[in-house]
Amino acid sequence: MKRFHLPLVILVLCSASLGMFFHKVYNLGFPLLPAQTADNWIVEARVSFEPTGGAVTARVFIPNEPKRFALLDENFISRGYGLTTDLSGENREAIWTTRHPSGRQTLYYRTTVSQLERERRMEAPYPGPVSMPNLEEPYRSAADAVVQRVRERSADITSFATVLIRDMNNTPDENMALFVSRADTDRDKVRTAIQLLAGARIPARMVHGIPLTDRARDLQPQVWLEVHNTRQWVAINPNTGAVGYPPNFLVWWYGDQDPVRLQRARNPQISFAVTQNFQDAVDVAQQRAQMMDSRVVDFSLFGLPIQTQNMYRVLLLVPVGAMLIVLLRNIVGVQTFGTFMPILIALSFRETQLLGGVILFTLIVSLGLAIRFYLERLKLLLVPRLAAVVIVVIMIMLALSILSHNLGIEHGLSIALFPMVILAMTIERMSLVWEEHGPSDAIRQGIGSLAVAVAGYLLMINPYIDHLFFVFPELLLIVLAVTLLLGRYTGYRLSELLRFRALSGRGNP
Structure with a gap:
C-alpha cells in the first residue's frame, strides 16, 4: 500500500486541478490567453403606448434563458413605474404598472448577452403528438x-x-x-x-427573435418555426426551410402572441436596437458564473482588493520557479547556492530588467566576496561575520544606487529590491566553497545560480504563464504533483551522464 501512496496523492491532485480548470474554461468561459476579449451584444427594446385613463399595466416579453446565449446584465428603464418580472409559460415578462400616467409613455429594457460555446438550457421533454386540427x-x-x-x-x-x-x-x-x-x-x-x-401530429411552435447586427436600429422581431423531433426543438426557416438559426440570432419569446399587452392603454409599439460591445473575457466569465450561481468566483482571486491581487500575481509564480529549480538541480544537475536563492533573485530581475539585474548582481557579489575575504583575516565568529556581510551588502547597494543616479542610469535605483539577506548568505556560501573546494567550484556554482535565476526570470515574465496561474490558481496543484514526482527521482543527472560518459565503455574496443 505504501508504494501506491505517492502515485495516489499525485492522481488526486491532478484530477482536482484539471476538473476545476476544465469547469472554468468550458462551462464558465474563462479565457486561456491574456488580454482576450469577448464579443457581447447590447440589445435594447423600446416600448411606447398611449394611456386611455386610469392605472396602466404593460406586460412585455423579455428573454428567458435564450438558446446559445447568456444574459450578463439587465436594466429596466422607466420613470414613475413599478416593476416585477414573472414567468408566463415558456416566456418571461416584465410587468410595468403606474397609477396616473399622462401623455405618450416610453419604457426601455436593455440587456447584455454573450454567446455560449454550448447550450446551457435543458431541452423540454417531448410534448407528445398534438391533436388533429378541426378543419x-x-x-x-x-x-x-x-x-x-x-x-x-x-x-x-x-x-x-x-x-x-x-x-x-x-x-x-x-x-x-x-x-x-x-x-x-x-x-x-x-x-x-x-x-x-x-x-401529421407533429408538435410545432412559433418563435420570435432578433438578429444581432452591429449598430442596428428600429429592428422588428423575425418569426421562425420550431418543430419537436421527439428529442429537441429544431428551428426551421419559414422562407427557405433551412434547419437551424443563423449566427447571432437571439430568441426573444415563443408563441403566437404580441410582445406587448396593455391594460387601459392603446397603440403599442416596440422596436429593437443592437450594438456590439467588446468586453474583457475575464469580466464576462465572472458575470456568467454569477448568473449560473457558481461559487467558483466567490473563491477566486478576483474578489480580493487590487493591491492584494497584484501581490499574488508575483507570489503565485514562486511555486513555478521552485519547480524549475527542482528540475534543474535534480534532473539536469545544475549546482546553485541554496535552494530558493535563484528564484528570489529572479523576482528581483522582474523590477531591474534582465541585463541590468545580472550586472548589478555580479557586481554586488564580487565586491561582497572581496570584503568577505578581508573579514576572514579578522577571525570573527560566524554570527558577527554574517551581520558584517549584511551591513556591507547594504552599503554597496546604497553606493551603487547613488552612483547610478548621478550617472543618469535609472535602472540602478531598483537595486534596493534585491533581497539583501539572500545576497549576504550567497556571499558567505560562495566564500566557504572557495576555501574548501577551490575557486573553480565556487565560480561554477555562482554561474549556475545566475543561470537558474535567468531561466526563472524568463519563465515568470511570460504573460501566458502569469495569466494562467492567476486566473486558474488550481494549476498549482499540478505544480505540486510534478514536484512530488520529481522528488522520487534517484537516477543519474544529465550533467553526471556527461561527466562520466568515458566510464560507459562507449568507443572502447
Whole structure:
C-alpha cells in the first residue's frame, strides 16, 4: 500500500486541478490567453403606448434563458413605474404598472448577452403528438392530401417540416394553394405551417427573435418555426426551410402572441436596437458564473482588493520557479547556492530588467566576496561575520544606487529590491566553497545560480504563464504533483551522464 501512496496523492491532485480548470474554461468561459476579449451584444427594446385613463399595466416579453446565449446584465428603464418580472409559460415578462400616467409613455429594457460555446438550457421533454386540427371541408381534404404528399418525400420529422416549408414557398399545387393564399406575412406562414404539421401530429411552435447586427436600429422581431423531433426543438426557416438559426440570432419569446399587452392603454409599439460591445473575457466569465450561481468566483482571486491581487500575481509564480529549480538541480544537475536563492533573485530581475539585474548582481557579489575575504583575516565568529556581510551588502547597494543616479542610469535605483539577506548568505556560501573546494567550484556554482535565476526570470515574465496561474490558481496543484514526482527521482543527472560518459565503455574496443 505504501508504494501506491505517492502515485495516489499525485492522481488526486491532478484530477482536482484539471476538473476545476476544465469547469472554468468550458462551462464558465474563462479565457486561456491574456488580454482576450469577448464579443457581447447590447440589445435594447423600446416600448411606447398611449394611456386611455386610469392605472396602466404593460406586460412585455423579455428573454428567458435564450438558446446559445447568456444574459450578463439587465436594466429596466422607466420613470414613475413599478416593476416585477414573472414567468408566463415558456416566456418571461416584465410587468410595468403606474397609477396616473399622462401623455405618450416610453419604457426601455436593455440587456447584455454573450454567446455560449454550448447550450446551457435543458431541452423540454417531448410534448407528445398534438391533436388533429378541426378543419371544415374543403380544407380537411386539402390538408390530408398535403400531409400525404409531404410524407412520401420525407424521412423524419425534421425533413417533413423542411419539405413542407419549401412546398409552401415554391409554386404550390391546388391543395397547398388553398392554405398559402391566406398567408400574406411570415407570421401567417408560420401559423399555416403549424396547422399543417398538426395534421401529421407533429408538435410545432412559433418563435420570435432578433438578429444581432452591429449598430442596428428600429429592428422588428423575425418569426421562425420550431418543430419537436421527439428529442429537441429544431428551428426551421419559414422562407427557405433551412434547419437551424443563423449566427447571432437571439430568441426573444415563443408563441403566437404580441410582445406587448396593455391594460387601459392603446397603440403599442416596440422596436429593437443592437450594438456590439467588446468586453474583457475575464469580466464576462465572472458575470456568467454569477448568473449560473457558481461559487467558483466567490473563491477566486478576483474578489480580493487590487493591491492584494497584484501581490499574488508575483507570489503565485514562486511555486513555478521552485519547480524549475527542482528540475534543474535534480534532473539536469545544475549546482546553485541554496535552494530558493535563484528564484528570489529572479523576482528581483522582474523590477531591474534582465541585463541590468545580472550586472548589478555580479557586481554586488564580487565586491561582497572581496570584503568577505578581508573579514576572514579578522577571525570573527560566524554570527558577527554574517551581520558584517549584511551591513556591507547594504552599503554597496546604497553606493551603487547613488552612483547610478548621478550617472543618469535609472535602472540602478531598483537595486534596493534585491533581497539583501539572500545576497549576504550567497556571499558567505560562495566564500566557504572557495576555501574548501577551490575557486573553480565556487565560480561554477555562482554561474549556475545566475543561470537558474535567468531561466526563472524568463519563465515568470511570460504573460501566458502569469495569466494562467492567476486566473486558474488550481494549476498549482499540478505544480505540486510534478514536484512530488520529481522528488522520487534517484537516477543519474544529465550533467553526471556527461561527466562520466568515458566510464560507459562507449568507443572502447
